[in-house]
Amino acid sequence: MPFRVYILAIAAFVVGTVELIVGGILELIAADLNVSVSAAGHFITVFSIAFAVSAPILMNVTAKMDRKKLYVISLFVFMIANLIVAMSSSYNVILAARALSAMSGSIIIVLSIMMASQLVPPSHKARAIGTIFMGISGSLVLGVPLGMVLGNAYGWRAPFFFIALLSAIAMICIQLLMEKTAPNPIIPLRKQLASLKDSKIVSGQLISFLLLTGHLTLYAYFAPYVQSNFNISASTMSIIYFLFGIAAVSGGGIGGWISDRLGTRKALLFIVPSFALSMFVLPLAAQVSFYIFMAVVMVWSALSWAISPAQQTYLMQSAPETADIQLSLNTSIMHLGIACGSFIGGIAIKEASVAINPWIGGAIAMLGLASALFSLSRRSRADKQPLATTKLAAEV
Structure with a gap:
Protein backbone atom coordinates (compact mmCIF):
# COMPACT_ATOMS: atom_id res chain seq x y z
CA MET A 1 0.00 0.00 0.00
CA ILE A 186 -19.46 16.64 -10.92
CA ILE A 187 -22.44 14.56 -9.77
CA PRO A 188 -25.41 16.93 -9.31
CA LEU A 189 -27.24 16.73 -5.98
CA ARG A 190 -30.43 16.02 -7.91
CA LYS A 191 -28.88 12.85 -9.33
CA GLN A 192 -27.55 11.84 -5.92
CA LEU A 193 -31.01 12.14 -4.36
CA ALA A 194 -32.94 10.64 -7.30
CA SER A 195 -31.98 7.10 -6.30
CA LEU A 196 -33.85 7.58 -3.01
CA LYS A 197 -37.15 7.27 -4.90
CA ASP A 198 -36.64 3.50 -4.72
CA SER A 199 -38.33 2.16 -1.55
CA LYS A 200 -35.81 -0.68 -1.36
CA ILE A 201 -32.91 1.80 -1.27
CA VAL A 202 -34.60 4.22 1.14
CA SER A 203 -35.42 1.48 3.65
CA GLY A 204 -31.93 0.02 3.13
CA GLN A 205 -30.34 3.36 3.97
CA LEU A 206 -32.59 3.67 7.03
CA ILE A 207 -30.97 0.56 8.52
CA SER A 208 -27.76 2.54 9.14
CA PHE A 209 -29.67 5.56 10.38
CA LEU A 210 -31.75 3.65 12.92
CA LEU A 211 -28.92 1.46 14.20
CA LEU A 212 -26.61 4.43 14.74
CA THR A 213 -29.43 6.42 16.33
CA GLY A 214 -30.00 3.57 18.76
CA HIS A 215 -26.26 3.12 19.31
CA LEU A 216 -25.50 6.79 20.06
CA THR A 217 -28.50 7.08 22.38
CA LEU A 218 -26.26 5.22 24.83
CA TYR A 219 -22.72 5.56 23.44
CA ALA A 220 -22.79 9.38 23.48
CA TYR A 221 -23.44 9.16 27.23
CA PHE A 222 -21.58 5.93 27.89
CA ALA A 223 -19.22 7.40 30.50
CA PRO A 224 -22.06 8.81 32.66
CA TYR A 225 -23.94 5.53 32.24
CA VAL A 226 -21.00 3.42 33.45
CA GLN A 227 -20.35 5.82 36.33
CA SER A 228 -23.99 5.54 37.40
CA ASN A 229 -23.64 1.77 37.73
CA PHE A 230 -20.07 1.32 38.96
CA ASN A 231 -17.73 3.34 41.14
CA ILE A 232 -14.68 3.45 38.86
CA SER A 233 -11.81 5.89 38.32
CA ALA A 234 -11.18 8.05 35.26
CA SER A 235 -8.19 5.87 34.29
CA THR A 236 -10.38 2.75 34.40
CA MET A 237 -12.92 4.52 32.19
CA SER A 238 -10.16 5.18 29.65
CA ILE A 239 -9.33 1.46 29.64
CA ILE A 240 -13.01 0.64 29.08
CA TYR A 241 -13.09 2.94 26.05
CA PHE A 242 -9.87 1.35 24.78
CA LEU A 243 -11.39 -2.14 25.03
CA PHE A 244 -14.57 -0.83 23.42
CA GLY A 245 -12.54 0.45 20.48
CA ILE A 246 -10.65 -2.83 20.02
CA ALA A 247 -13.96 -4.69 19.91
CA ALA A 248 -15.36 -2.16 17.42
CA VAL A 249 -12.47 -2.52 14.99
CA SER A 250 -12.53 -6.33 15.24
CA GLY A 251 -16.28 -6.17 14.66
CA GLY A 252 -15.69 -4.74 11.20
CA GLY A 253 -13.63 -7.78 10.25
CA ILE A 254 -16.14 -10.16 11.83
CA GLY A 255 -18.98 -8.45 9.97
CA GLY A 256 -17.14 -8.86 6.66
CA TRP A 257 -16.55 -12.55 7.39
CA ILE A 258 -20.21 -13.09 8.28
CA SER A 259 -21.32 -11.28 5.15
CA ASP A 260 -19.03 -13.36 2.93
CA ARG A 261 -20.06 -16.63 4.58
CA LEU A 262 -23.80 -16.07 4.89
CA GLY A 263 -24.48 -13.47 2.21
CA THR A 264 -25.66 -9.92 2.86
CA ARG A 265 -29.31 -10.89 3.38
CA LYS A 266 -28.63 -13.40 6.16
CA ALA A 267 -25.90 -11.19 7.62
CA LEU A 268 -28.33 -8.29 8.02
CA LEU A 269 -30.97 -10.54 9.57
CA PHE A 270 -28.41 -11.88 12.05
CA ILE A 271 -26.45 -8.75 12.98
CA VAL A 272 -29.28 -6.22 13.35
CA PRO A 273 -31.41 -8.13 15.91
CA SER A 274 -28.25 -9.28 17.72
CA PHE A 275 -27.20 -5.65 18.09
CA ALA A 276 -30.61 -4.68 19.51
CA LEU A 277 -30.54 -7.65 21.89
CA SER A 278 -27.09 -6.66 23.20
CA MET A 279 -28.43 -3.22 24.17
CA PHE A 280 -31.37 -4.78 26.03
CA VAL A 281 -29.00 -7.12 27.90
CA LEU A 282 -26.58 -4.35 28.98
CA PRO A 283 -28.63 -2.99 31.92
CA LEU A 284 -29.38 -6.53 33.08
CA ALA A 285 -25.70 -7.46 32.97
CA ALA A 286 -24.83 -4.32 34.96
CA GLN A 287 -26.95 -5.68 37.82
CA VAL A 288 -24.95 -8.92 37.92
CA SER A 289 -21.28 -7.91 37.86
CA PHE A 290 -18.84 -5.51 36.25
CA TYR A 291 -17.07 -8.30 34.34
CA ILE A 292 -20.25 -9.70 32.81
CA PHE A 293 -21.24 -6.14 31.94
CA MET A 294 -17.92 -5.63 30.15
CA ALA A 295 -18.36 -8.88 28.21
CA VAL A 296 -21.71 -7.63 26.92
CA VAL A 297 -20.19 -4.22 26.17
CA MET A 298 -17.56 -5.89 23.97
CA VAL A 299 -20.26 -7.77 22.08
CA TRP A 300 -22.33 -4.59 21.68
CA SER A 301 -19.27 -2.69 20.42
CA ALA A 302 -18.30 -5.38 17.91
CA LEU A 303 -21.84 -5.57 16.52
CA SER A 304 -21.97 -1.78 16.14
CA TRP A 305 -19.27 -2.00 13.45
CA ALA A 306 -20.09 -5.48 12.16
CA ILE A 307 -23.10 -4.09 10.31
CA SER A 308 -21.00 -1.82 8.05
CA PRO A 309 -19.58 -4.39 5.56
CA ALA A 310 -22.95 -6.10 5.08
CA GLN A 311 -24.81 -2.79 4.87
CA GLN A 312 -22.50 -1.21 2.29
CA THR A 313 -22.31 -4.37 0.21
CA TYR A 314 -26.10 -4.63 0.29
CA LEU A 315 -26.49 -1.06 -0.98
CA MET A 316 -24.01 -1.66 -3.81
CA GLN A 317 -25.79 -4.86 -4.80
CA SER A 318 -29.21 -3.20 -4.68
CA ALA A 319 -28.17 -0.23 -6.82
CA PRO A 320 -24.96 -1.13 -8.68
CA GLU A 321 -25.43 1.69 -11.19
CA THR A 322 -25.27 4.30 -8.40
CA ALA A 323 -22.99 2.45 -5.96
CA ASP A 324 -20.66 5.43 -5.35
CA ILE A 325 -23.62 7.72 -4.73
CA GLN A 326 -25.20 5.24 -2.31
CA LEU A 327 -22.02 5.01 -0.24
CA SER A 328 -21.67 8.80 -0.17
CA LEU A 329 -25.29 9.24 0.92
CA ASN A 330 -24.85 6.48 3.49
CA THR A 331 -22.01 8.44 5.09
CA SER A 332 -24.32 11.45 5.52
CA ILE A 333 -27.19 9.30 6.77
CA MET A 334 -24.90 7.62 9.32
CA HIS A 335 -23.96 11.02 10.74
CA LEU A 336 -27.61 12.01 10.91
CA GLY A 337 -28.11 8.87 12.98
CA ILE A 338 -25.26 9.90 15.28
CA ALA A 339 -26.84 13.34 15.68
CA CYS A 340 -30.32 11.96 16.39
CA GLY A 341 -29.00 9.37 18.83
CA SER A 342 -27.02 11.88 20.89
CA PHE A 343 -30.02 14.25 20.87
CA ILE A 344 -32.50 11.57 21.97
CA GLY A 345 -30.07 10.33 24.62
CA GLY A 346 -29.74 13.86 25.98
CA ILE A 347 -33.51 14.22 26.25
CA ALA A 348 -33.72 10.86 28.07
CA ILE A 349 -31.14 12.01 30.64
CA LYS A 350 -32.81 15.39 31.12
CA GLU A 351 -36.36 14.06 31.46
CA ALA A 352 -35.66 10.78 33.27
CA SER A 353 -32.29 9.09 33.84
CA VAL A 354 -29.33 7.75 31.88
CA ALA A 355 -30.44 4.32 33.11
CA ILE A 356 -33.16 4.18 30.43
CA ASN A 357 -30.85 5.03 27.51
CA PRO A 358 -29.98 1.41 26.57
CA TRP A 359 -33.67 0.48 26.54
CA ILE A 360 -34.51 3.37 24.23
CA GLY A 361 -31.51 2.59 22.03
CA GLY A 362 -32.47 -1.08 21.77
CA ALA A 363 -36.04 -0.17 20.80
CA ILE A 364 -34.78 2.16 18.03
CA ALA A 365 -32.45 -0.60 16.79
CA MET A 366 -35.47 -2.90 16.52
CA LEU A 367 -36.98 -0.36 14.14
CA GLY A 368 -33.82 -0.91 12.12
CA LEU A 369 -34.73 -4.60 11.92
CA ALA A 370 -38.20 -3.68 10.63
CA SER A 371 -36.56 -1.45 8.00
CA ALA A 372 -34.23 -4.30 6.99
CA LEU A 373 -37.13 -6.75 6.65
CA PHE A 374 -39.05 -4.26 4.49
CA SER A 375 -36.03 -3.51 2.28
CA LEU A 376 -35.22 -7.18 1.77
CA SER A 377 -38.81 -7.83 0.70
CA ARG A 378 -38.68 -5.17 -2.05
CA ARG A 379 -37.44 -5.66 -5.60
CA SER A 380 -34.80 -3.24 -6.81
CA ARG A 381 -35.32 -1.19 -9.95
CA ALA A 382 -32.60 -3.22 -11.64
CA ASP A 383 -34.62 -6.37 -10.96
CA LYS A 384 -37.83 -4.79 -12.20
CA GLN A 385 -36.34 -3.48 -15.42
CA PRO A 386 -36.07 -6.83 -17.26
CA LEU A 387 -39.70 -7.57 -16.40
CA ALA A 388 -40.80 -4.22 -17.74
CA THR A 389 -38.80 -4.76 -20.92
CA THR A 390 -40.28 -8.22 -21.42
CA LYS A 391 -43.81 -6.91 -20.90
CA LEU A 392 -43.25 -4.11 -23.41
CA ALA A 393 -41.87 -6.57 -25.96
CA ALA A 394 -44.90 -8.82 -25.49
CA GLU A 395 -47.27 -5.91 -26.01
CA VAL A 396 -45.43 -4.94 -29.20
Whole structure:
Protein backbone atom coordinates (compact mmCIF):
# COMPACT_ATOMS: atom_id res chain seq x y z
CA MET A 1 0.00 0.00 0.00
CA PRO A 2 1.49 3.41 -0.96
CA PHE A 3 2.74 5.48 1.97
CA ARG A 4 0.50 8.38 0.95
CA VAL A 5 -2.61 6.28 1.61
CA TYR A 6 -1.56 5.98 5.23
CA ILE A 7 -1.14 9.77 5.46
CA LEU A 8 -4.74 10.13 4.31
CA ALA A 9 -5.80 7.49 6.85
CA ILE A 10 -4.09 9.45 9.66
CA ALA A 11 -6.05 12.56 8.67
CA ALA A 12 -9.25 10.49 8.75
CA PHE A 13 -8.20 9.26 12.21
CA VAL A 14 -7.95 12.85 13.46
CA VAL A 15 -11.43 13.73 12.14
CA GLY A 16 -12.93 10.58 13.65
CA THR A 17 -11.39 11.44 17.01
CA VAL A 18 -12.86 14.96 17.02
CA GLU A 19 -16.41 13.76 16.40
CA LEU A 20 -16.78 11.33 19.30
CA ILE A 21 -14.11 12.46 21.76
CA VAL A 22 -16.68 14.65 23.54
CA GLY A 23 -18.51 11.53 24.74
CA GLY A 24 -15.58 10.57 26.98
CA ILE A 25 -15.17 13.99 28.62
CA LEU A 26 -18.80 15.17 28.83
CA GLU A 27 -18.77 15.67 32.59
CA LEU A 28 -15.54 17.71 32.45
CA ILE A 29 -16.98 19.97 29.74
CA ALA A 30 -20.31 20.35 31.54
CA ALA A 31 -18.63 21.31 34.82
CA ASP A 32 -16.28 23.85 33.20
CA LEU A 33 -18.95 25.56 31.07
CA ASN A 34 -21.57 25.30 33.84
CA VAL A 35 -24.08 23.46 31.64
CA SER A 36 -25.89 20.13 31.96
CA VAL A 37 -24.46 16.87 30.65
CA SER A 38 -27.24 16.71 28.05
CA ALA A 39 -26.35 20.24 26.87
CA ALA A 40 -22.70 19.21 26.54
CA GLY A 41 -23.89 16.24 24.48
CA HIS A 42 -25.15 18.73 21.89
CA PHE A 43 -21.51 19.17 20.87
CA ILE A 44 -21.78 15.70 19.32
CA THR A 45 -25.21 16.39 17.83
CA VAL A 46 -24.25 19.63 16.09
CA PHE A 47 -21.05 18.07 14.71
CA SER A 48 -22.92 15.12 13.21
CA ILE A 49 -25.70 17.23 11.69
CA ALA A 50 -23.23 19.69 10.16
CA PHE A 51 -21.16 16.79 8.79
CA ALA A 52 -24.17 15.05 7.26
CA VAL A 53 -25.69 18.13 5.65
CA SER A 54 -22.48 19.76 4.44
CA ALA A 55 -20.69 16.73 2.94
CA PRO A 56 -22.67 16.43 -0.35
CA ILE A 57 -23.20 20.20 -0.66
CA LEU A 58 -19.58 21.25 -0.12
CA MET A 59 -18.23 18.50 -2.38
CA ASN A 60 -20.41 19.86 -5.18
CA VAL A 61 -19.57 23.50 -4.49
CA THR A 62 -15.82 22.73 -4.55
CA ALA A 63 -16.03 20.17 -7.37
CA LYS A 64 -13.80 22.18 -9.73
CA MET A 65 -10.98 22.76 -7.23
CA ASP A 66 -7.74 20.79 -7.28
CA ARG A 67 -8.15 18.03 -4.71
CA LYS A 68 -4.80 18.60 -2.99
CA LYS A 69 -5.42 22.34 -2.62
CA LEU A 70 -8.91 21.70 -1.25
CA TYR A 71 -7.53 19.13 1.21
CA VAL A 72 -4.93 21.55 2.60
CA ILE A 73 -7.48 24.37 2.94
CA SER A 74 -9.90 22.02 4.71
CA LEU A 75 -7.20 20.91 7.15
CA PHE A 76 -6.36 24.55 7.89
CA VAL A 77 -10.01 25.40 8.62
CA PHE A 78 -10.30 22.22 10.70
CA MET A 79 -7.25 23.24 12.75
CA ILE A 80 -8.58 26.76 13.36
CA ALA A 81 -12.01 25.43 14.37
CA ASN A 82 -10.51 23.14 16.99
CA LEU A 83 -8.31 25.93 18.34
CA ILE A 84 -11.48 28.00 18.81
CA VAL A 85 -13.08 25.12 20.72
CA ALA A 86 -9.98 24.82 22.91
CA MET A 87 -9.76 28.53 23.72
CA SER A 88 -13.39 29.65 23.94
CA SER A 89 -15.46 29.93 27.13
CA SER A 90 -18.76 30.55 25.31
CA TYR A 91 -21.11 27.61 24.84
CA ASN A 92 -22.56 29.09 21.62
CA VAL A 93 -19.14 29.88 20.14
CA ILE A 94 -18.02 26.30 20.81
CA LEU A 95 -21.18 24.99 19.14
CA ALA A 96 -20.42 27.09 16.06
CA ALA A 97 -16.78 25.99 16.04
CA ARG A 98 -17.87 22.34 16.29
CA ALA A 99 -20.09 22.87 13.24
CA LEU A 100 -17.18 24.46 11.36
CA SER A 101 -14.85 21.58 12.23
CA ALA A 102 -17.52 19.13 11.02
CA MET A 103 -17.95 20.92 7.69
CA SER A 104 -14.22 20.92 6.99
CA GLY A 105 -13.92 17.40 8.39
CA SER A 106 -16.58 16.10 6.00
CA ILE A 107 -14.48 17.27 3.06
CA ILE A 108 -11.36 15.66 4.54
CA ILE A 109 -13.08 12.27 4.94
CA VAL A 110 -14.61 12.24 1.45
CA LEU A 111 -11.36 13.43 -0.16
CA SER A 112 -9.38 10.81 1.77
CA ILE A 113 -11.56 8.04 0.34
CA MET A 114 -11.47 9.43 -3.20
CA MET A 115 -7.74 10.20 -3.27
CA ALA A 116 -6.76 6.88 -1.67
CA SER A 117 -8.67 4.96 -4.35
CA GLN A 118 -6.81 6.93 -7.04
CA LEU A 119 -3.38 6.17 -5.59
CA VAL A 120 -3.66 2.41 -6.19
CA PRO A 121 -4.50 0.14 -9.13
CA PRO A 122 -8.14 -1.00 -9.49
CA SER A 123 -7.31 -4.36 -7.93
CA HIS A 124 -6.36 -2.62 -4.65
CA LYS A 125 -9.08 0.05 -4.62
CA ALA A 126 -11.22 -1.64 -1.95
CA ARG A 127 -8.15 -2.26 0.21
CA ALA A 128 -7.16 1.42 0.01
CA ILE A 129 -10.66 2.56 0.97
CA GLY A 130 -10.62 0.01 3.79
CA THR A 131 -7.38 1.57 5.07
CA ILE A 132 -9.12 4.96 5.34
CA PHE A 133 -11.97 3.42 7.31
CA MET A 134 -9.42 1.73 9.56
CA GLY A 135 -8.16 5.23 10.34
CA ILE A 136 -11.68 6.28 11.29
CA SER A 137 -12.36 3.20 13.39
CA GLY A 138 -8.88 3.46 14.86
CA SER A 139 -9.93 6.74 16.46
CA LEU A 140 -12.18 4.64 18.71
CA VAL A 141 -9.26 2.49 19.79
CA LEU A 142 -6.68 5.21 20.40
CA GLY A 143 -8.19 8.65 19.82
CA VAL A 144 -11.05 8.66 22.31
CA PRO A 145 -9.11 6.99 25.18
CA LEU A 146 -6.12 9.26 24.49
CA GLY A 147 -8.42 12.27 24.59
CA MET A 148 -9.77 11.10 27.93
CA VAL A 149 -6.28 10.69 29.36
CA LEU A 150 -5.29 14.19 28.22
CA GLY A 151 -8.61 15.63 29.36
CA ASN A 152 -8.41 14.13 32.84
CA ALA A 153 -4.75 15.09 33.26
CA TYR A 154 -4.70 18.60 31.77
CA GLY A 155 -8.35 19.63 31.36
CA TRP A 156 -10.90 18.98 28.63
CA ARG A 157 -9.38 21.62 26.32
CA ALA A 158 -6.04 19.78 26.03
CA PRO A 159 -7.29 17.14 23.53
CA PHE A 160 -8.44 19.88 21.16
CA PHE A 161 -5.06 21.60 21.27
CA PHE A 162 -3.51 18.20 20.52
CA ILE A 163 -5.90 17.66 17.60
CA ALA A 164 -5.01 21.10 16.22
CA LEU A 165 -1.33 20.10 16.36
CA LEU A 166 -2.01 16.84 14.52
CA SER A 167 -4.00 18.77 11.91
CA ALA A 168 -1.03 21.09 11.31
CA ILE A 169 1.32 18.10 10.90
CA ALA A 170 -1.11 16.42 8.48
CA MET A 171 -1.42 19.67 6.52
CA ILE A 172 2.36 19.88 6.08
CA CYS A 173 2.59 16.21 5.04
CA ILE A 174 -0.19 16.59 2.46
CA GLN A 175 1.42 19.72 1.04
CA LEU A 176 4.87 18.14 0.74
CA LEU A 177 4.08 14.54 -0.19
CA MET A 178 0.83 14.54 -2.17
CA GLU A 179 0.68 15.37 -5.86
CA LYS A 180 -1.92 17.62 -7.45
CA THR A 181 -5.09 15.67 -8.13
CA ALA A 182 -7.60 16.71 -10.76
CA PRO A 183 -11.25 16.85 -9.63
CA ASN A 184 -13.68 14.10 -10.58
CA PRO A 185 -16.73 14.76 -12.77
CA ILE A 186 -19.46 16.64 -10.92
CA ILE A 187 -22.44 14.56 -9.77
CA PRO A 188 -25.41 16.93 -9.31
CA LEU A 189 -27.24 16.73 -5.98
CA ARG A 190 -30.43 16.02 -7.91
CA LYS A 191 -28.88 12.85 -9.33
CA GLN A 192 -27.55 11.84 -5.92
CA LEU A 193 -31.01 12.14 -4.36
CA ALA A 194 -32.94 10.64 -7.30
CA SER A 195 -31.98 7.10 -6.30
CA LEU A 196 -33.85 7.58 -3.01
CA LYS A 197 -37.15 7.27 -4.90
CA ASP A 198 -36.64 3.50 -4.72
CA SER A 199 -38.33 2.16 -1.55
CA LYS A 200 -35.81 -0.68 -1.36
CA ILE A 201 -32.91 1.80 -1.27
CA VAL A 202 -34.60 4.22 1.14
CA SER A 203 -35.42 1.48 3.65
CA GLY A 204 -31.93 0.02 3.13
CA GLN A 205 -30.34 3.36 3.97
CA LEU A 206 -32.59 3.67 7.03
CA ILE A 207 -30.97 0.56 8.52
CA SER A 208 -27.76 2.54 9.14
CA PHE A 209 -29.67 5.56 10.38
CA LEU A 210 -31.75 3.65 12.92
CA LEU A 211 -28.92 1.46 14.20
CA LEU A 212 -26.61 4.43 14.74
CA THR A 213 -29.43 6.42 16.33
CA GLY A 214 -30.00 3.57 18.76
CA HIS A 215 -26.26 3.12 19.31
CA LEU A 216 -25.50 6.79 20.06
CA THR A 217 -28.50 7.08 22.38
CA LEU A 218 -26.26 5.22 24.83
CA TYR A 219 -22.72 5.56 23.44
CA ALA A 220 -22.79 9.38 23.48
CA TYR A 221 -23.44 9.16 27.23
CA PHE A 222 -21.58 5.93 27.89
CA ALA A 223 -19.22 7.40 30.50
CA PRO A 224 -22.06 8.81 32.66
CA TYR A 225 -23.94 5.53 32.24
CA VAL A 226 -21.00 3.42 33.45
CA GLN A 227 -20.35 5.82 36.33
CA SER A 228 -23.99 5.54 37.40
CA ASN A 229 -23.64 1.77 37.73
CA PHE A 230 -20.07 1.32 38.96
CA ASN A 231 -17.73 3.34 41.14
CA ILE A 232 -14.68 3.45 38.86
CA SER A 233 -11.81 5.89 38.32
CA ALA A 234 -11.18 8.05 35.26
CA SER A 235 -8.19 5.87 34.29
CA THR A 236 -10.38 2.75 34.40
CA MET A 237 -12.92 4.52 32.19
CA SER A 238 -10.16 5.18 29.65
CA ILE A 239 -9.33 1.46 29.64
CA ILE A 240 -13.01 0.64 29.08
CA TYR A 241 -13.09 2.94 26.05
CA PHE A 242 -9.87 1.35 24.78
CA LEU A 243 -11.39 -2.14 25.03
CA PHE A 244 -14.57 -0.83 23.42
CA GLY A 245 -12.54 0.45 20.48
CA ILE A 246 -10.65 -2.83 20.02
CA ALA A 247 -13.96 -4.69 19.91
CA ALA A 248 -15.36 -2.16 17.42
CA VAL A 249 -12.47 -2.52 14.99
CA SER A 250 -12.53 -6.33 15.24
CA GLY A 251 -16.28 -6.17 14.66
CA GLY A 252 -15.69 -4.74 11.20
CA GLY A 253 -13.63 -7.78 10.25
CA ILE A 254 -16.14 -10.16 11.83
CA GLY A 255 -18.98 -8.45 9.97
CA GLY A 256 -17.14 -8.86 6.66
CA TRP A 257 -16.55 -12.55 7.39
CA ILE A 258 -20.21 -13.09 8.28
CA SER A 259 -21.32 -11.28 5.15
CA ASP A 260 -19.03 -13.36 2.93
CA ARG A 261 -20.06 -16.63 4.58
CA LEU A 262 -23.80 -16.07 4.89
CA GLY A 263 -24.48 -13.47 2.21
CA THR A 264 -25.66 -9.92 2.86
CA ARG A 265 -29.31 -10.89 3.38
CA LYS A 266 -28.63 -13.40 6.16
CA ALA A 267 -25.90 -11.19 7.62
CA LEU A 268 -28.33 -8.29 8.02
CA LEU A 269 -30.97 -10.54 9.57
CA PHE A 270 -28.41 -11.88 12.05
CA ILE A 271 -26.45 -8.75 12.98
CA VAL A 272 -29.28 -6.22 13.35
CA PRO A 273 -31.41 -8.13 15.91
CA SER A 274 -28.25 -9.28 17.72
CA PHE A 275 -27.20 -5.65 18.09
CA ALA A 276 -30.61 -4.68 19.51
CA LEU A 277 -30.54 -7.65 21.89
CA SER A 278 -27.09 -6.66 23.20
CA MET A 279 -28.43 -3.22 24.17
CA PHE A 280 -31.37 -4.78 26.03
CA VAL A 281 -29.00 -7.12 27.90
CA LEU A 282 -26.58 -4.35 28.98
CA PRO A 283 -28.63 -2.99 31.92
CA LEU A 284 -29.38 -6.53 33.08
CA ALA A 285 -25.70 -7.46 32.97
CA ALA A 286 -24.83 -4.32 34.96
CA GLN A 287 -26.95 -5.68 37.82
CA VAL A 288 -24.95 -8.92 37.92
CA SER A 289 -21.28 -7.91 37.86
CA PHE A 290 -18.84 -5.51 36.25
CA TYR A 291 -17.07 -8.30 34.34
CA ILE A 292 -20.25 -9.70 32.81
CA PHE A 293 -21.24 -6.14 31.94
CA MET A 294 -17.92 -5.63 30.15
CA ALA A 295 -18.36 -8.88 28.21
CA VAL A 296 -21.71 -7.63 26.92
CA VAL A 297 -20.19 -4.22 26.17
CA MET A 298 -17.56 -5.89 23.97
CA VAL A 299 -20.26 -7.77 22.08
CA TRP A 300 -22.33 -4.59 21.68
CA SER A 301 -19.27 -2.69 20.42
CA ALA A 302 -18.30 -5.38 17.91
CA LEU A 303 -21.84 -5.57 16.52
CA SER A 304 -21.97 -1.78 16.14
CA TRP A 305 -19.27 -2.00 13.45
CA ALA A 306 -20.09 -5.48 12.16
CA ILE A 307 -23.10 -4.09 10.31
CA SER A 308 -21.00 -1.82 8.05
CA PRO A 309 -19.58 -4.39 5.56
CA ALA A 310 -22.95 -6.10 5.08
CA GLN A 311 -24.81 -2.79 4.87
CA GLN A 312 -22.50 -1.21 2.29
CA THR A 313 -22.31 -4.37 0.21
CA TYR A 314 -26.10 -4.63 0.29
CA LEU A 315 -26.49 -1.06 -0.98
CA MET A 316 -24.01 -1.66 -3.81
CA GLN A 317 -25.79 -4.86 -4.80
CA SER A 318 -29.21 -3.20 -4.68
CA ALA A 319 -28.17 -0.23 -6.82
CA PRO A 320 -24.96 -1.13 -8.68
CA GLU A 321 -25.43 1.69 -11.19
CA THR A 322 -25.27 4.30 -8.40
CA ALA A 323 -22.99 2.45 -5.96
CA ASP A 324 -20.66 5.43 -5.35
CA ILE A 325 -23.62 7.72 -4.73
CA GLN A 326 -25.20 5.24 -2.31
CA LEU A 327 -22.02 5.01 -0.24
CA SER A 328 -21.67 8.80 -0.17
CA LEU A 329 -25.29 9.24 0.92
CA ASN A 330 -24.85 6.48 3.49
CA THR A 331 -22.01 8.44 5.09
CA SER A 332 -24.32 11.45 5.52
CA ILE A 333 -27.19 9.30 6.77
CA MET A 334 -24.90 7.62 9.32
CA HIS A 335 -23.96 11.02 10.74
CA LEU A 336 -27.61 12.01 10.91
CA GLY A 337 -28.11 8.87 12.98
CA ILE A 338 -25.26 9.90 15.28
CA ALA A 339 -26.84 13.34 15.68
CA CYS A 340 -30.32 11.96 16.39
CA GLY A 341 -29.00 9.37 18.83
CA SER A 342 -27.02 11.88 20.89
CA PHE A 343 -30.02 14.25 20.87
CA ILE A 344 -32.50 11.57 21.97
CA GLY A 345 -30.07 10.33 24.62
CA GLY A 346 -29.74 13.86 25.98
CA ILE A 347 -33.51 14.22 26.25
CA ALA A 348 -33.72 10.86 28.07
CA ILE A 349 -31.14 12.01 30.64
CA LYS A 350 -32.81 15.39 31.12
CA GLU A 351 -36.36 14.06 31.46
CA ALA A 352 -35.66 10.78 33.27
CA SER A 353 -32.29 9.09 33.84
CA VAL A 354 -29.33 7.75 31.88
CA ALA A 355 -30.44 4.32 33.11
CA ILE A 356 -33.16 4.18 30.43
CA ASN A 357 -30.85 5.03 27.51
CA PRO A 358 -29.98 1.41 26.57
CA TRP A 359 -33.67 0.48 26.54
CA ILE A 360 -34.51 3.37 24.23
CA GLY A 361 -31.51 2.59 22.03
CA GLY A 362 -32.47 -1.08 21.77
CA ALA A 363 -36.04 -0.17 20.80
CA ILE A 364 -34.78 2.16 18.03
CA ALA A 365 -32.45 -0.60 16.79
CA MET A 366 -35.47 -2.90 16.52
CA LEU A 367 -36.98 -0.36 14.14
CA GLY A 368 -33.82 -0.91 12.12
CA LEU A 369 -34.73 -4.60 11.92
CA ALA A 370 -38.20 -3.68 10.63
CA SER A 371 -36.56 -1.45 8.00
CA ALA A 372 -34.23 -4.30 6.99
CA LEU A 373 -37.13 -6.75 6.65
CA PHE A 374 -39.05 -4.26 4.49
CA SER A 375 -36.03 -3.51 2.28
CA LEU A 376 -35.22 -7.18 1.77
CA SER A 377 -38.81 -7.83 0.70
CA ARG A 378 -38.68 -5.17 -2.05
CA ARG A 379 -37.44 -5.66 -5.60
CA SER A 380 -34.80 -3.24 -6.81
CA ARG A 381 -35.32 -1.19 -9.95
CA ALA A 382 -32.60 -3.22 -11.64
CA ASP A 383 -34.62 -6.37 -10.96
CA LYS A 384 -37.83 -4.79 -12.20
CA GLN A 385 -36.34 -3.48 -15.42
CA PRO A 386 -36.07 -6.83 -17.26
CA LEU A 387 -39.70 -7.57 -16.40
CA ALA A 388 -40.80 -4.22 -17.74
CA THR A 389 -38.80 -4.76 -20.92
CA THR A 390 -40.28 -8.22 -21.42
CA LYS A 391 -43.81 -6.91 -20.90
CA LEU A 392 -43.25 -4.11 -23.41
CA ALA A 393 -41.87 -6.57 -25.96
CA ALA A 394 -44.90 -8.82 -25.49
CA GLU A 395 -47.27 -5.91 -26.01
CA VAL A 396 -45.43 -4.94 -29.20
